[in-house]
Amino acid sequence: MDDKTRTPVTVIGLGLMGQALAGAFLRAGHPTTVWNRTAGKADGLVAEGARAAATVGDAIAAGSLTVICVTDYRAVHETLGAADVELDGTTLINLTSGDSGQARETAxxxxxxxxxxLDGAVMAVPPTIGTPDAVILHSGARSDFDAHEQTLGALGTVTYLGADHGLASLYDAAGLVMMWSLLNAWLQGAALLRTAGVDAGTYAPFAQRMAAGVADWLPGYAEQIDRGSFPAEVSALETDVRAMAHLIEESEAAGVNAELPRLLKAMADRAVAAGHGKEQYPVLIEEFVKPGTR
Known part of the structure; x- marks a missing residue:
């Protein structure tokens, strides 16, 4: 496929991520039109071969595929809702961060x-865009994804999740909670070990092995959750609760913040009180599906 037959692409929003998206399309040979409220942000991309549109309407009219990545969904509506913007006939890929309700309403x-x-989520930082390390999630009509999968592949590893436009946002949130929970657990351990003179660099390889080992449990634990049956094949929740108590005691004795282990134990204590102490750890899903208390 030469440049003349590559799909023309429009990118609206040229923050760090938007610039990375446009740059990846350019490197893949796609004629790329760009627009940003602050026009000067397009200068570097224009130097690389992009066309800067004078208006949003002009940008969208330049091709059949438009990618928008702006501050929030309110900005999406404000940008695309102007009187001179014609969306009829375009495929709009929204890679703006937001929640699943906003995604469905915007669809x-x-x-x-x-x-x-198509609603989407970028599970990557700007420098990785255009490489396989950049995971881009998409949800919406399968036919719309299939029509542009090859073009979107210029951005990284593209994944289709399903017809529900809210799925990309939900996966994004699920990925973020995994990231923050893992990092917070690592920081708790690093703080504990630092009290004994062990630096984070020394601890990191051990933490990596622990994280990888726990990740290996996930498919089996997922089967228990999906079946709604939690036999204690490895450890009963009541045993885990005793270990959580030890972690709290160790943290307090070392003068380290114990809020995180207290939170974990509070949820586990509720599950034990509800009669789940003899079951395995994934039974805590019953606590996570409940609305939280304020």
Whole structure:
């Protein structure tokens, strides 16, 4: 496929991520039109071969595929809702961060204006865009994804999740909680070991092995959750609760913040009180599906 047959792409929003997205399309040979509220942010991309559009409407009219990545969903509506913007006939890929409700509402809004709409989430930092390490999630009509999968592949590893436009946002949130929970657990351990003179660099390889080992448990634990049956094949929750108590005691004795282990134990204590002490750790899903207390 030469440059003349590559899909023309429009990128709206040229923050760090938007610039990385446009740059990846350019490197893959796609004619790329860009627009940003602050026009000067397009200068570097123009130097690389992009075309800077004077208006949002002009940018969208330049091709059949538009990628938007702006501050939030309110900015999406403000940018694309102007009177001179015609969405009819375009496929709109929204890679703006937001929640699943906003994604579904924006899908209805865009489709009512004649656009085909895919919601997406970028599970990557800007420097990795255009490499396999950049995971880009998409949700919406399968036919719309299939039509542009090859073009979107210029951005990284593209994944289709399903027809529900909210899925990309939900996966994004699920990925973020995994990231923060893992990092917070590592920081708790690093703080504990630092009291004995062990630096974080020394601890890191051990922590990596622990994280990898726990990751190996996930498919089996997922089977228990999906079956709704939690036999204690490895350890009973009541045993884990005793270990959590030890972690709290160790943290307090070392003068280290114990809020995180207290939170873990509070949830586990509720599950034990509800009669789940003899079951395995994934039974805590019953606590996570409940609305939290304020």
């Amino acid at each position: 209805r809004w865009a489709e009512a204006r004649g656009a085909r709409y």
